[in-house]
Amino acid sequence: MPAEEMGKASRKLRLAFAISSVVFVAVLAISPLKDYFAPWRQYKRAYARFANTRPDTKRLLADYHSGIDQIWIPELKVVDRCTTCHQGITQPSLMDASVPQPFRAHPSIPHHALDWGCVVCHRGQGLATEVREAHETTLGWEQPLLPTHFIQASCGVCHQSDIPETPQLNRGRQLLVDLNCFRCHRMNVSERIYVPPPDLSNIGHKASREWIYKWLKEPRTILDSDGNVVTNGYANEPRMPQFRLNDAELRDLSAFLSTRQNEPLGSHQIDPRIVAAWQKKPDVADQGETRFRQMFCTTCHAVAVTRAGQTQLIGGNIGPELTKIGSKVNEDWLIAWLRNPQSYFGYAQMPRYQWSDEDLYKVSRYIMTRLTDSDLLSDVPKMDPPTPAEIQAGKQLFVGKGCANCHGIQGIKAPKEFGPDLSAVGSKTVSELMFGDAKIPHTLVDYLRSKIENPTSVNTTAAMPQYHLKKEDVSALITALLSMTRRPDAPAFAKLVVRATPSKFQPAGQFGELYDRYKCYLCHQFNGYGGTLAPDLSFEGSRAQKAWVVSFLKNPQTLRPASTFRMPQFNFTDAEASTITDYLEMVMQSPQVNPNPDNSSKTSPELVALGKQLYEVKYQCQSCHTIGATGGYVGPNLSNLGSWMRPAWIAAWLKNPQALVPGTIEPRREFTDQEIQALSAFLMTLKQTPTSAKAGSAAGGSR
Amino acid sequence: MTSWENTIERLRRTPVWQSLFRRGPARTNRTRSVAVFGNIFLHLLPVKVRDASLRVRATYYLGSITFFLFVILTVTGVLLMLYYHPAVPEAYQDMKDLRFVVSSGVFLRNLHRLAAQAMVVFVFWHMFHVFYRGGYKPPRQFNWVVGVGLLLLTLFLSYTGYLLPWDQLAFWAITVGTNIISYVPILGQPMRFLLLGGHGIGENALLRFYVLHIVILPLFAIILIAVHFWRVQKDGGITLREEHGRKEKD
Amino acid sequence: MKPRRLCLLLAVLALALSGCGTKKSTAQPDPLLHAYDVEPDWSNPDHLFYLNYQQAQGKRIFYDKCVWCHADSTPAGPSNRSNLNPMPALANDGSALNSLSDDYLRNIITLGGSAVSKSAMMPPYGKTLTQDEIQAVIAFMRAIAQPPYQPPARPGPQYSTR
Amino acid sequence: MDEKKKTETGFGSDALKDPRRIVFITKKTSAKVKGDVGRQAMSYPKLILREAIVLEILTILMVVVALFWDAPLEQLANPLLTPNPAKAPWYFLGLQELLHYFPPIVAGVLIPGLVIVALIVIPYFHVNVEGAPLWANSSLRRLGMFSVVVVVLLIFFGIYQAWTIFIPTLVMAGVAGTTYFLPGQGGRFGTYLRARPLSWWIMTWFIIVAIILTEIGTHFRGPGWSWVWPWR
Known part of the structure; x- marks a missing residue:
């Protein structure tokens, strides 16, 4: 082939080669553009532009550079590149909401971001420098950013015991215990006051088959206008969930339960003479009601009261609501129960009162005739x-x-590992969850919410029963569940965990018996253990005068007539009252208070006058405290302080209230020693005779 | 003669140029032949090809594309090796670093992955094309067998590379794949053990797959590719449509 | 027409189909999820204020210490506010409080009313609360203020995202 | 341009302009030697330029795609967390799909083994190398053999309920059989099909089956290897 011809033919080829080579070089040259146009670089530049519009540009740009920023904490295995875009998080001047994200500063929190990294609390992917990868659930990272609403869950990973900063988490943890979640699911729940659901070994004595049928079918049926669930005889009682049972199952279960009478019923006979004497009297139920109120049953039990056309629940929620209790229980059982709740099941939390047969008969008649609902069982089949x-x-x-x-019953053992293990549910990745046909976003939070609100939404064959919870309780539960994660594998993390300190106050001896019998801890705190309804008694020995304690125990209602929640009338015997008083005085002492002060000599009328002047003019204590008929409702009524409190306590209290009762409202002030003396002297003069007591406090005693 | 060509000519006379290429410009058929003969890479090609085989429809350049993909894979693969540790926690971390921190790391990995998938597609396509052209028929039987070997090597290369990111996709794809091996009677379990360096997919398997992926299999592939090219030339060039079957004009 | 083309077509089709990714569901935004806590507007419970961490801590402290006199209703019954003379300001009363600076509020909480020549009925909380806690309370009051609180204008041009 | 004298060797001037390969042709020469190879072109630059252009265009395409498409990366490998379904790389999904139908020894060992063996032995197994049509000679016998093979295959697939392979096999056999029964020439397409050798039919069948199986395995298989529609 002649060379010229070939050259001519290949000219086109050469041209094509030239063009493709140019494009080739160009494409290779622009390939780093993908890197150059990475979104984080745009955020970097935007921050520089933004900082230039601020008055403190210099400080905002002090650490600025064009590369990737990261927080690197090797011992925590933290490599967080979040600050590449969130460049202002440590700048206090960028805190307010007008600063556009991602430049806004982090609100001030106890843990500084640079010491802890971001992902430790917020989750998400710290390594990522792309918006979606860092925040959302992507294939590359199964743990999306925790919505801020549930961020307290991250506090709970290390703080195993409750801290005041995380109310939602604390509520959720309490619910996990109260709702018996931990009875079916394995999980770590810190020690709390927990009362197991009633033992059913003898339920046949207590309720009829019809009532059991109704209760199992719909433990709660109505939602009132506030979204509170009203139950068949119980209000605000979410503990018993609704099971999906059909008629045959309901019949079988109610048949089984109504025949449970393993042990004979305790003493339920009432002196026949009393029955004979009262049986015919028309006002026996009215008298029962009076007695019911006098004993302050409503401190623990609520009863629906209709006043002026409005039905309202009056009373506490420590025990069950009693509005329809008469339609539930047998009278024999009721009498046996009231006499000795622990004889029905040992862990019953109702105190054992000293009832007289007469009172017992009246109150049980009241309950059986007045606290009833004839319609309750009308839809139960024969x-x-x-x-x-x-x-x-x-x-x-x-x-x-x-x-x-949940329910103990003789002869049946609880199955082990009944529900799924939730001890690390907060670490579950999306791929570990089965969403079924549920039309919800595929995230752990949405899964948990859907599952709690309707257990069958993600799994139609779920065994979990239906709970009816308020929205905020669902959020609290989700928070508590999310806080249960696999322990982060960095050894440094293990050291950070603040373990829950189990606290249980269980006194021995005679007082211990009374403490158990009257369940003091349900309302009062003792050394950090117990309920919060009533004042903390940890230092009661230092605070109250012995004679006052005795008189209060004998007749509690006279001291705080205005409060709804009042200590019930336990009808203590003299011996019991003195046992309690002695124990309180001996044991419940504060190290801050000198038990045997000698300051009586320092009292003088001038000092009292000075104290009165300080009280009324300089410090205006009357804004919170009442003396006589005037003053505020915040602090306790001081009218009878002279016979109530010990002078040493008052002096110590004025010096530093929080040292005696942590978290008390009264602020610590800078009184001089002389002022303290004067105020104490004045306050100790406040005494009144029991009959003249009138005004009370609203805010719960000495808090 | 333009000044441009003059400059080139002067450049050609420099000792450096002459030490590099030794020959003058390939302007005649003889010098062009010498250029092909004398080059270690080009001598795998024939000096002359039939006009018909230069047509796009003769090959669609499928074989060349497959080879070029192999070249791209080699280049990007070597660059990726700079960032990769064949160890269990690090391997995945390295993928994250490639994606989020390394300059153009995403691009490199994308290109490598893409080329790997494309190479599997093109090697199959090339084989089917050669088959329909009758390329397996004498005298090219042996080169067909070499090609089948290259097909298997490509699959293994792609497969061994699949494990290296050490993500869920990799782990379970390799699990499924290696389970198939264990179905081989008698030899199945020992073969799987040999491949994985243990009974499960772990650190050893990752290391073995890494060595296979970057040393052993590419070595064999390069040798077989050379043989394949050489045999194309020795067996009379590529198979043309009119060579077999009916001599229809296309 | 030619089977060769058919194969080619099928191969291309297979390649194209294998490129399809899986679709992801997109989450609907719920402002509640992005707030640490909420507080309903005291005069309009349907309107919610979204609180960040600091404001939420302020809310917690407020409802423990301050609510008794600076709100009309308290968690434990009637408020002490109507009992006092002069009547304390409501914590969300923007018309009274927005004009006061953070420094002023910090002073009156820390040192008490008498320190800033106000009623001595406002006790000092400087020894009971930390400065961070006091700042949190102020942040909470600012958050729920009606009319809304505007932080003092800063010098310099306003930033626009575009 | 004149060549330098020193490069001239024993060739004549013709050879200088148009060199030819000088070979000794013996019976054992493997190269296919034909009297007429048609017009020829120099590899350098014609072939090499073309190849270079292909390389460049290929690279350009690859780079462009790599700029906009991201390689997948899932979460860290977790042996305790089995994805459902666990899928092999796409080029093995045909095989995985086969495992769904047949016992592992058949689908995992026998079939891929046979395919590889078949690919290797094709050139040595002289099935109408000449490219004679499938039905050219002794057509009834061939049709009979063909039918037996197809029926055996169909029974095999039927037993294992491998309906997805059943269908393309049936279609292929139908098309192949129809070419025999087509009246007269059957048009250009029919003539074309009738002229296909057996190996052509087998390979075409294999390709279609492989593509269908791979496609099903990739896009139509969900949890527990159950059938799902890709658009749902």
Whole structure:
């Protein structure tokens, strides 16, 4: 082939080669553009522009450079590149909401971001420098950013015991215990006051088959206008969830339960003479009601009261609501229960009162005739006496539905590992969750919410029953669940965990018996253990005068007549009252208060006058405290302080209230020693005779 | 003669140029032949090809594309090796670093992954094309077998590379794949053990796959590619449509 | 027409299909999820204020220490506010408090009313609360103020995102 | 341009302009030697330039795609967390799909083994190397053999309920059979199909089956290897 011809033919080829080479070089040259146009670089530049519009540009740009920023904490295995875009998080001047994200500063928190990194609390992917990768659930990282609403869950990873900064988490943890979640699911719950659901070994004595049928079918049916669930006889009682049972199952279960009478009922006979004397009297129920109120049953139990057309629940929520209790229980059982709740089941939290037969008869008549609802069981079908087949089937259901997980019953052991293990549910990745056909975003938070609100939404065959919870309680539960994570694998993390300190105050001896019998800890705190309804008694020995304690125990209602929640009338005997008083004085002492002060000599009328002047003019204590008929409602009524409190306590209190009762409202002030003396002297003059007591405090005693 | 060509000519006379290329410009067929003969890479090609085989429809350049993908994979693969540790926690961390921190790291990994997938596609396509052209028929039987070997090597290269990111995708794809091996009677379990360096996919498997992926398999692939090219030339060039079957004009 | 083309077509189709990614569901934004806590507007409970961490801590302290006199209702019953003379300002009363600086509020909380020539009924909390806690309370009051609180204008041009 | 004298060797001037390969042709020469190879072109620059252009265009395309498409990366490997379904790389999904139908020894060992063996032995197994049509000679016998093979295959697939392979096999056999029964010439397409050798039919069948199986394995298989529609 002639060379010229070939040259001519290849000219086109050469041209094509030239063009493709140019494009080739150009494309290779622009390939780093992908890097150059990385979104984080735009945020970097935007921050520089933004900082230039601020008055403190110099400080804002002090650490600025064009590369990737990262927080690197090797011992925590933290490599967070969040600050590449969130460049202003440590700049106090960028805190307010007008600063555009991602430049806004982090609100001030106890843990500084640079010491802890971001992902430790917020989750998400710290390594990422792309918006979606860092924040959302992507394939590359299964843990999306925790919505701020649930961020307290991250506090709970290390802080195993409750801290005041995380109310939502604390509430959620309390609910996990109260709702018996931990009875079916394995999880770490810190020690709290927990009262197991009633033992059902003797339920046959207590309630009828019809009532059990109704209760199992719909433990709660109505939602009132506030979204509170009203139950069949119980209000605000979310503990018993609703199981999805059909009529046959309900019949079987109610047959099984109504035949549970393992032990004979305790003493339920009332002196026949009293019955004979009161039986015919028309006002026996009215007298019962009066007695019911006098004993302050409503401190623990709520009863619906209709006043001026409005029905309202009056009373506490420590015990069950009693509005329809008469339709539930048998009278014999009721009498036996009131006499000795612990004889029905040992851990019953109702105190054992010293009832007289007469009171007992009146109150039980009141309960059985007035606290009833004739419509309650109207939709329950007629049932024949239980057959052995029904009982047998009911027994199987009792285990199969998980009833035995919460309710003790003789002869049946709770199945182990009934529900899924939730001890690390907060670390679950999206791929570990089965969403079924649920039309919800595929994130752990949405899964938990959907599952709690409707257990069958993600799994139609779920065994979990239906709870009816308020929205904020669902959020609290989610927070508590999210806080249960696999322990972060960095060894440094293990050291950071603040373990829950189990506290249980269990005194021995005679006082211990009374403490158990009257369940003091349900309302009062003792050395950090107990309820918060009533004043903390940890230092009661230093605070109150002995005679006052005795008189209060004997007749509690006279001291705070205006409060709804009042210590019930326990009818203590003299011996019991003195045991309690002696114990309080001996043991419940504060190291801050000198038990045997000698300051009586320092009292003089001038000092008292000075104290009165300080009280009324300089410090204006009357804004919070009442003396006589005037003053504020915040602090306790001081009218009878002279016979109530010990002078040494008052002096120590004025010096530093928080040292005696942590978290008390009264601020610590800078009184001089002389002022303290004067104020103490004045306050100790305040005494009144019991009959003249009138005004009370609203805010709960000495807090 | 333009000044441009003059400059080139002067450049050609420099000792450096002459030490590099030794020959003058390839302007005649003889010097062009010498250029092909004398170059270690080009001598795998024939000096002359039939006009018909230069048509796009003769090959669609499928073989060349496959080879060029291999070249791209080699280049990007070597660059990726600079950032990669074949160890269990680090491997995945390195993927994250490539994605988020390394300059153009995403681009390199994308290109490598893309080329790897494309190479599997093109090697199959090339094989089917050669088959329909009758390229397996004498005298090219052996080169067909070499090609089948290259197909298997490509699959293994792609497969061994699949594990290296050490993500869920990698782990489970390799699990499924190696389970198939264990179905081989008698030899299955020992073979799987040999491949994985243990009974499960762990640190050893990652190291073995890494060595296979970057040393052993590419070495064999390069040798077989050379043989493949050489045999194309020795067996009479590429198979043309009219060579087999009916001599229809296309 | 030619089977060769058919194969090619199928191969291309297969390649194209394998490129399709899986679609992801997108989450609807819920402002509540992005707030640490909320506080309903005292005069309009349907309107919610979204609080950040600091404001939420302020809310906690407020409802422990301050609510008794600076709100009309308290968690434990009637407020002490109507009982006092002069009547303390409501914590959300923007018309009274927005004009006061953070420094002023910090002073009156720390040192008490008498220190700034106000009623001595306002006790000092400087020894009971930390400065951070007091700042948190102020942040909470600012957050719930009606009319809304505007931080004092800063010098320099306003930033626009575009 | 004149060549330098020193490069001239024993070749004539013709050879200088148009060099030819000088070979000894013996019976054992493997190269296919034909009397007429048609017009020829120099590899340098014609072939090499073309190849270079292909390389450049390929690289350009690859780079452009790599700029806009991101390689997948999932979460860290976790042996305790089995994705459902766990899928092999796409080029093995045909094989995985086969495992769904047949016992592992068949789908995992026998079939891929046979495919590789078949690919290797094709050149040595002289099945109408000449490219004679499938039905050219002794057509009834061939049709009979063909039918037996197809029926055996169909029974095999039927037993294992491998319906997805059943269908393309049936279609292929149908098309192949129809070419025999087509009246007259059957048009250009029919003539073309009738002229296909057996190996052509087998390979075409294999390609279609492989593509269908891979496609099903990639896009139509969900949790527990159950059938799902990719658009749902």
